[in-house]
Amino acid sequence: MKTKTKNSAAPKIETRETERAEVGPAMLGCEILVACLEREGVDTIFAYPGGASMEFHQALTKSKKIRTILPRHEQGGAFAAEGYARASGRVGVCMATSGPGATNLVTGIADAYMDSIPIVAVTGQVPQAMIGKGGFQETDFFGMTLPVVKHSYLVTQIGDIPRIVKEAFYIARTGRPGPVVIDVPKNIQQQKTQPVFPKEITLRGYDPDRRASDLELNEIIGLIEKAERPVLYCGGGIISGNASDELREFAEATQIPVTTTIMGVGAFPENHPLSLRWLGMHGTAYANWAVSGEFKYRKSFTDPMELITPGADLLLAFGVRFDDRVTGKVDKFCEHGTIVHIDIDASEHNKNRKVQLPIESDLKYALGRLNEMVRKRSIEKKFTVWHKQIQDWKTKAPLGYRVKEEVMKSQNMRDHLEGQEGEVILPQMAIEMLYELTNGEAILTTGVGQHQMWAGQYYKYKFPRQLLTSAGLGAMGYGYPAALGAKVARPDKQVVDIDGDGSFLMNIQELATAHIEKIAAKAMILNNQHLGMVVQWEDKFYEGNRGHTYLGDPENRKQIYPDYIAMAKSFNVPSERVMYRKDLRGAIQRMLDSDEPYVLDVIVPYTEHVLPFIPAGKTLADMIWKA
Ligand SMILES: Cc1ncc(C[n+]2csc(CCOP(=O)(O)OP(=O)(O)O)c2C)c(N)n1
Ligand SMILES: [Mg+2]
Numbered sequence: 001m002k003t004k005t006k007n008s009a010a011p012k013i014e015t016r017e018t019e020r021a022e023v024g025p026a027m028l029g030c031e032i033l034v035a036c037l038e039r040e041g042v043d044t045i046f047a048y049p050g051g052a053s054m055e056f057h058q059a060l061t062k063s064k065k066i067r068t069i070l071p072r073h074e075q076g077g078a079f080a081a082e083g084y085a086r087a088s089g090r091v092g093v094c095m096a097t098s099g100p101g102a103t104n105l106v107t108g109i110a111d112a113y114m115d116s117i118p119i120v121a122v123t124g125q126v127p128q129a130m131i132g133k134g135g136f137q138e139t140d141f142f143g144m145t146l147p148v149v150k151h152s153y154l155v156t157q158i159g160d161i162p163r164i165v166k167e168a169f170y171i172a173r174t175g176r177p178g179p180v181v182i183d184v185p186k187n188i189q190q191q192k193t194q195p196v197f198p199k200e201i202t203l204r205g206y207d208p209d210r211r212a213s214d215l216e217l218n219e220i221i222g223l224i225e226k227a228e229r230p231v232l233y234c235g236g237g238i239i240s241g242n243a244s245d246e247l248r249e250f251a252e253a254t255q256i257p258v259t260t261t262i263m264g265v266g267a268f269p270e271n272h273p274l275s276l277r278w279l280g281m282h283g284t285a286y287a288n289w290a291v292s293g294e295f296k297y298r299k300s301f302t303d304p305m306e307l308i309t310p311g312a313d314l315l316l317a318f319g320v321r322f323d324d325r326v327t328g329k330v331d332k333f334c335e336h337g338t339i340v341h342i343d344i345d346a347s348e349h350n351k352n353r354k355v356q357l358p359i360e361s362d363l364k365y366a367l368g369r370l371n372e373m374v375r376k377r378s379i380e381k382k383f384t385v386w387h388k389q390i391q392d393w394k395t396k397a398p399l400g401y402r403v404k405e406e407v408m409k410s411q412n413m414r415d416h417l418e419g420q421e422g423e424v425i426l427p428q429m430a431i432e433m434l435y436e437l438t439n440g441e442a443i444l445t446t447g448v449g450q451h452q453m454w455a456g457q458y459y460k461y462k463f464p465r466q467l468l469t470s471a472g473l474g475a476m477g478y479g480y481p482a483a484l485g486a487k488v489a490r491p492d493k494q495v496v497d498i499d500g501d502g503s504f505l506m507n508i509q510e511l512a513t514a515h516i517e518k519i520a521a522k523a524m525i526l527n528n529q530h531l532g533m534v535v536q537w538e539d540k541f542y543e544g545n546r547g548h549t550y551l552g553d554p555e556n557r558k559q560i561y562p563d564y565i566a567m568a569k570s571f572n573v574p575s576e577r578v579m580y581r582k583d584l585r586g587a588i589q590r591m592l593d594s595d596e597p598y599v600l601d602v603i604v605p606y607t608e609h610v611l612p613f614i615p616a617g618k619t620l621a622d623m624i625w626k627a
Contacts, residue, residue, distance in 0.1 A: 022197045029158045030055035030189040031062075033122065033182075036165035038065045039197060042093050044084060044488055045069070046077035050097025052124030052137060055189035069488070069517050072509035074101050076481040078108020079507070081119045083485025085112075086468045087443055087495075089242065091172050092119040092485060098126055099137030102183075103144070107475055109179045110148040114472025115263060116240055118177035120168050125154070127187040141183045150178030158191045166201050175208025176345040177240050210344055212361035217370050219357060220316070220340055224379055227314035227338075229386045230256045231290050233279070236263030236471075237319015237343060237363050239464040244268065246367035247318070253374045255383055256316065257390055259287040261326055263471045264319065266461040271440075276390070277399075280326040282453040285397035285612045285625040290390055291315060291334050295621035305332070305621040309389065312337040319343060319363050322352035323472065324617065332619045342366050399457050400627045401428045401608070412528075412605035415558045416579055423580040427451060427526040427604045430584060431458035431498060434524065437588050442494040443486050445469065447479040447503020449533040451526040453610040455498040477506030483521035484514055494522070494592060501527040502551055505562070511571035514597035522591050522598045525564060528606035536609050560603060568599040575599035 027035065033056060037045065044067045049057040060068045071077035074096040081092030096105050102123040112119045125131070126138040142154045151171045153164045161184075168180040224230055238247050238260075244267050251258050251274050258268045259276040262283075270277055276287035293311035298304075315334045319342070320326070327333035330353055339355040341348070342363060349358035359366065407413070408421060417424055431454050434442070440460055445468045446452040452469055461467050468486055470478035483497035497504075504525050514521055529552040538544055553561040560577070568575035574596055578587040584602070591600040612625035 020199045022199065024195045024197060026192055026194050028055070028059070028189065029161060029184070029191050029193075030059040032158070032161045032193075032195045033165065033184065033189070034059040034063050034066065035195065036162050036197070037093065038063060040091070040165065040169045042066055042091075045093045045095055046071050046080045046485070047095035048074050048077055048097070048101060050101045050124065050137070052098035052126060052186045053095060053101065054097075055186065056095060056122065056124065069513065071481065072512045073507060074104030075107050075477065076484075076507050076510040076513065078105045078119070078121065079111070079478050079481035080485035080488075080510075081121075082108060082112050082117045083445060083468055083482030084489045085117050085119055085485070086482070087465055087486035088489035089465065090118075090489070091169050092117070093122070094119065095122040097124045097137065098141070099139050102141045103139060106145060106148070107473070109145055109181065111470050111473040111475050111478065112179040113148040113150070115470070116177050116236060117179070118172040119179045120172050120182065121179060122182045122184065124189070125183045125185040128156070128185045129187070131185065141181065145181050148179070149181050152181035153183065155182065155184045155188055158188050158193045159196070161188075162195050162197045163201060166198055167203065170201060171203070171206070175206075175210075176237075208344070210360045210362055212342065212359045212366045212369065214369070216357070216359045217366065217373060220370065221373055221379070223314055223338060223340065223357070224254055224256070225381060227381070228383070229310070229312050229389075230254075230314040230316065230383065231276070231312040232256050232258040233261075233291060233315055233317045233320055234258060234264045234267050235261040235318070235320030238264055238267035241319060241344065241363040243319075243364040243367050244464045246364055246371060249371050250367050250374070253371065254379050255387070257290060257387070259283070259290065261320055261323065261471075262456055262467075262469060265456060266464045266466040269462045270460040271462065278456060280323075281328065281614050281616070282457070282610050282612060284399060285623060286390060286393035288612070288614070288620055288623065289393050292332060292620050293336075294393070295619065297623070298621045301618060301622060303621075305619060310336065315339045317341045317355065318367070321348050324352070327353065328614050329617055329619045397612075397625050401426055402627055404607070406607040407605045410605040410607045411557060412603065416603065420580065423582060425578070425581050425584055425602060425604055426608060427454050427528070427602075428458045428608075429581070430524065430526060430588070430602045430604070431455055433584055433588055434496065434498070435459045437585070437592060438494055438496070442496050443468065443490060445479045445482040445486060445495070445497045447497075447499040448474045448476045449500040449503060449531065450528075450536060450608070450610050451498055451500045451503075451532070454526070476500070476503040479503055480521065480523050481507050481510045483523070484510060484519050487519050487521040497521060497523045499523055499525050500532060501525055501529060501564075502531045504564070508567060511568060511573045511597065511599070515572050518596075520594065520596055520598075522594070522600070524588070524591065524600045524602060526604050527560065527564070527601050528604050529560065530606040532606055532608075533610070535606055539609065540613075540615070560601070564599055564601045573597050573599055575601065577601040577603065579603045
């Protein structure tokens with residue numbers, strides 16, 4: 001992308017350039033980059049040094065505005081930058097050296113791409129003269145990351161740094177947000193010049209300010225007036241578009257029930273009577289029914305589908321992307337409803353699901369304007385019958401769990417709870433207890449697996465940016481580093497990572513970052529000694545045959561392995577293990593009361609399954625929802 005000057009009516013190019021830019025004193029390339037970050041308002045960077053990036057670190061030591069946090073693995077740094085971005089709504093920044101440092105960032109960049117999170121990843125590169133020669137720690141990072149970035153740069157001239165950094169932040173945060181990579185060869189970091197800092201930039205062919213027309217929005221109002229069973233299906237676009245207040249006003253004014261994706265959790269308060277909570281593979285049965293209709297359960301995927309009660313006749317899909325974990329078999333998703341899809345990224349329109357009315361727009365604008373229209377001429381429809389139906393569904397299939405036969409027979413019972421079976425802690429109970437003790441006010445992050453789904457189900461989210469989870473990529477190891485980033489961005493908030501034993505182990509080294517940097521992010525591990533989610537699929541589809549899903553020591557199953565308490569101790573992080581229900585409340589409270597990072601290891605049986613469950617690519621006739 002090239003810069004373009006905006007105000008073409010201005011009289012003299014020379015005058016315009018001086019007004020629009022500021023010339024700094026002679027500086028090294030690395031110093032210019034840091035000065036540019038400062039100008040973007042960056043206050044924190046998660047950066048791990050190496051040969052090709054140590055110049056940057058030298059410059060960072062001189063910055064009075066930027067706090068440099070040393071993660072203990074670049075992946076941790078990238079996830080922390082995401083956690084920072086998601087909790088704050090600002091651009092998160094991470095940095096790594098060339099080669100292995102950069103490749104370690106890739107998972108985080110891919111994650112930010114899938115979940116539309118604004119981050120800027122700065123990497124050192126081998127000197128320009130070495131590029132293409134297979135030099136030590138050379139990888140083509142620009143090429144390698146191309147499919148998972150919103151945009152990327154390989155800096156080839158020192159004079160480009162100010163423009164590139166400004167563009168990178170602008171691209172990362174505007175329109176549909178996403179990750180931007182800036183790869184900087186070492187020789188450019190070492191050169192010296194007088195930087196020219198542009199005050200503003202315009203990018204040809206990039207116009208993120210998309211707004212729905214009144215004609216389109218009026219059509220939506222008309223569709224609502226004609227509908228009997230409308231549903232709002234809202235995603236992460238509401239949160240990144242900062243449109244939660246507008247959504248709430250719109251839902252209340254129109255009385256349309258709201259379901260969100262897991263990315264959209266918190267966009268609409270889940271304790272609101274109009275909330276259907278989140279939908280999809282492990283979403284509430286009532287949200288799924290409201291969208292696609294209730295079907296009689298079929299024993300075999302080849303049996304015909306039998307409709308019991310129809311679902312939405314109008315689906316207002318706002319800031320969503322019809323992800324397969326939401327839709328299941330996509331042509332059965334809201335099969336008989338009219339679908340309106342508002343998204344700022346037109347490439348999402350008709351990508352996964354054909355819709356009747358695709359609208360390219362910023363959601364804050366679209367919802368704000370819809371609210372104005374509804375204020376002027378209120379919706380006549382009250383949807384009373386529809387609300388009654390939804391209430392019936394909510395009563396019929398609330399989220400729930402019970403101590404089942406499999407739990408009673410589990411290894412956990414035999415090894416740890418013999419004679420005290422009533423003391424078993426189910427993972428869902430621990431999350432409910434956390435909800436109660438934090439008053440529903442904490443920011444939560446998660447790993448990936450069963451615990452992630454339960455964290456979504458058994459904590460009710462009230463505000464946007466409250467649940468930070470790796471949704472699209474589903475990257476284990478996300479939870480704790482993301483919690484660090486979130487806590488740095490929101491020190492006023494209790495930040496708790498609800499993690500799995502498998503996921504937590506993948507970035508456990510970040511306990512060192514937490515301790516040394518005094519970041520009081522908490523980790524509550526739901527330790528089932530297994531890769532629980534894979535176990536669940538083994539149970540359902542592979543007759544329970546275990547394909548390397550046990551994480552404990554097979555030669556000593558009675559031992560909790562590995563010993564997270566001993567590990568936490570080695571990092572000087574306070575910790576506690578809890579096994580009995582009677583001890584749970586006190587243990588969670590002690591974790592919350594700590595003003596240091598903390599690990600709470602909650603031992604739970606591995607026999608629980610996440611319900612509801614719609615098998616991948618299947619339909620609501622295949623949903624198992626009764627606990
Ligand atoms: C990096 C990565 N590797 C593998 C997977 C596949 N996977 C999805 S869930 C899961 C199990 C996670 O186990 P744990 O963190 O203990 O959570 P649990 O399901 O037991 O709650 C695995 C292996 C993944 N999502 N991410
Ligand atoms: Mg586990």
